[in-house]
Amino acid sequence: MDTQDLSIAAMGQALRAGTVTAQQLARDALxxxxxxxxxxxxxxxxxxxxxxxxxxxxxxxxxxxxxxxPLHGIPYALKDIYDTAGIRTTCHSKLRVDHVPVADSxxxxxxxxxxxxxxxxxxxxxxxxxxxxxxxxxxxxxxxxNTAHITGGSSSGSATAIAARMVRMAMxxxxxxxxxxxxxxxxxxxxxxTYGRVSRRGVFPLSWTLDHCGPLSRSVExxxxxxxVLAGHDPEDAASADVPVTDYRAGLAQxxxxxxxxxxxxxxxxxxxxxxxxxxxIDRTAxxxxxxxxxxxxxxxxxxxxxxxxxxxxxxxxxxxxHQADMQSRLLDYGEITANRFVLGAAITAADYINALRAxxxxxxxxxxALGRHDALLTASALTTAPRFDAxxxxxxxxxxxxxxxxxxxxxPAMSVPVGLAPNGLPISVQIxxxxxxxxxxxxxxxxxxxxxxxxxxxxxxxxx
Amino acid sequence: MxxxxxxxxxxxxxxxxxxxxxxxxxxxxxxxVLAAYADLRGQIALLxxxxxxxxxxxxxxxxxxxxxx
Numbered sequence: 001m002d003t004q005d006l007s008i009a010a011m012g013q014a015l016r017a018g019t020v021t022a023q024q025l026a027r028d029a030l031x032x033x034x035x036x037x038x039x040x041x042x043x044x045x046x047x048x049x050x051x052x053x054x055x056x057x058x059x060x061x062x063x064x065x066x067x068x069x070p071l072h073g074i075p076y077a078l079k080d081i082y083d084t085a086g087i088r089t090t091c092h093s094k095l096r097v098d099h100v101p102v103a104d105s106x107x108x109x110x111x112x113x114x115x116x117x118x119x120x121x122x123x124x125x126x127x128x129x130x131x132x133x134x135x136x137x138x139x140x141x142x143x144x145x146n147t148a149h150i151t152g153g154s155s156s157g158s159a160t161a162i163a164a165r166m167v168r169m170a171m172x173x174x175x176x177x178x179x180x181x182x183x184x185x186x187x188x189x190x191x192x193x194t195y196g197r198v199s200r201r202g203v204f205p206l207s208w209t210l211d212h213c214g215p216l217s218r219s220v221e222x223x224x225x226x227x228x229v230l231a232g233h234d235p236e237d238a239a240s241a242d243v244p245v246t247d248y249r250a251g252l253a254q255x256x257x258x259x260x261x262x263x264x265x266x267x268x269x270x271x272x273x274x275x276x277x278x279x280x281x282i283d284r285t286a287x288x289x290x291x292x293x294x295x296x297x298x299x300x301x302x303x304x305x306x307x308x309x310x311x312x313x314x315x316x317x318x319x320x321x322x323h324q325a326d327m328q329s330r331l332l333d334y335g336e337i338t339a340n341r342f343v344l345g346a347a348i349t350a351a352d353y354i355n356a357l358r359a360x361x362x363x364x365x366x367x368x369x370a371l372g373r374h375d376a377l378l379t380a381s382a383l384t385t386a387p388r389f390d391a392x393x394x395x396x397x398x399x400x401x402x403x404x405x406x407x408x409x410x411x412x413p414a415m416s417v418p419v420g421l422a423p424n425g426l427p428i429s430v431q432i433x434x435x436x437x438x439x440x441x442x443x444x445x446x447x448x449x450x451x452x453x454x455x456x457x458x459x460x461x462x463x464x465x
Numbered sequence: 466m467x468x469x470x471x472x473x474x475x476x477x478x479x480x481x482x483x484x485x486x487x488x489x490x491x492x493x494x495x496x497x498v499l500a501a502y503a504d505l506r507g508q509i510a511l512l513x514x515x516x517x518x519x520x521x522x523x524x525x526x527x528x529x530x531x532x533x534x
Contacts, residue, residue, distance in 0.1 A: 305508075306511055306512075309512055310512065312505065327486075328487040331488065331489065336494065339494075340494060343490060344498070344502060347502055352512065354522050355509075355515070357524055359512055359515070362516075396504070398505070398508050
């Protein structure tokens with residue numbers, strides 16, 4: 001059986017039917033990593049021995065009648081900012097290149113408890129912000145759709161590994177779009193859940209009040225399955241929300257009939273970076289949703305620049321607070337992009353930060369108001385397709401091809417879903433934004449888009465097995 | 466810091482802020498970082514003067530009673 005295109009649900013069915021074993025799934029994935037990763041650089045560390053041990057245990061447990069649920073025996077990988085007990089966790093940085101945590105992050109522990117099989121640790125932009133860069137201890141990962149192009153960041157290795165079909169699901173983190181951006185540029189599904197929905201404990205912080213943990217995957221269903229395992233209250237995470245978790249798969253097939261969807265057209269329509277095919281992708285998606293029975297109408301939100309300014313000030317100030325001591329004593333041990341970005345945090349005053357937090361309140365209220373009238377919002381994830389390595393985006397500039405940070409500022413759940421390929425052969429995507437803790441609605445609409453857009457028929461990049 | 470000052474003043478301001486923070490920006494990176502600072506100042510200006518005294522930040526918090534154990 002060729003296992004590389006099996007969904008998580010299909011792998012689970014095959015495991016329980018006895019037509020495949022967890023050990024075969026792990027061995028197949030490890031073989032794909034060995035064959036493909038040298039050209040793509042998704043993995044910083046492959047945990048082969050552990051993977052085979054976990055797979056053997058998963059098989060033994062199923063044989064013995066112990067079923068841990070939908071991730072039992074399923075291979076996955078972690079962005080290398082997630083602590084893993086006894087396994088090096090570097091943040092892709094010289095500063096932590098030998099760091100071996102003594103305890104698992106909550107996410108890693110939950111995935112282990114769910115029976116997942118850890119394949120390894122994945123490339124990221126340094127400290128989830130500085131990249132793509134060639135002055136770090138490890139090279140940047142490359143976009144499987146065209147290796148001359150970047151993946152986006154910072155969950156770069158996660159996106160590469162999934163788009164190259166090495167693994168079906170990997171964890172990312174999202175402070176300004178680091179799940180949704182790479183997902184958009186690599187033709188994947190990436191969900192940033194509601195702030196507080198998934199524990200951040202044991203994940204190296206970039207900006208405490210903007211950081212979110214979530215999965216990237218090949219499909220909406222995969223992401224729904226993964227988030228079901230990850231979501232839940234953690235009393236030891238100060239931001240964790242004690243809000244019941246609903247069944248994320250229950251509504252996937254319900255379609256969008258009768259739903260009201262708002263399009264904050266002002267976000268992307270007048271932006272100078274917006275590629276015509278991206279705007280066309282949003283319009284086409286809106287038309288498909290209308291044809292499927294949804295009401296889709298433009299909505300007005302505050303100026304995008306205000307979201308962007310609040311997000312950048314909050315992120316830079318909080319990141320600098322985390323890194324100040326190392327910036328003072330070891331500035332040159334950071335990659336240049338990282339250092340140049342963190343340095344800006346030193347220039348933000350207390351009043352600047354407080355004003356950004358006042359904006360956050362205003363902006364969150366505005367998005368909540370729009371979502372009082374609509375079940376979800378539809379907008380761009382990224383305004384362009386993935387840039388080339390030799391024509392990078394200015395990482396220090398406020399102008400960005402990503403349209404993701406508004407919902408880090410407000411904390412609303414947001415998911416990137418691919419909708420097609422641009423003329424250059426690279427994926428384009430849309431972003432669905434939901435009410436707080438209504439990830440189920442985001443998944444429901446995302447699943448409809450995935451189906452209606454024809455994305456399911458798109459063939460992912462081929463690599464030698 | 467609502468307005469973006471002339472470049473010399475901006476550079477002096479930046480140097481002052483870096484010195485206060487104990488950060489030494491390598492000379493080879495100074496031009497790049499200074500340009501990014503000017504860009505950031507433009508964003509900060511969007512947030513300045515927007516709110517009256519009654520507009521509270523998002524981190525204003527609410528206490529819950531604590532029971533004696």
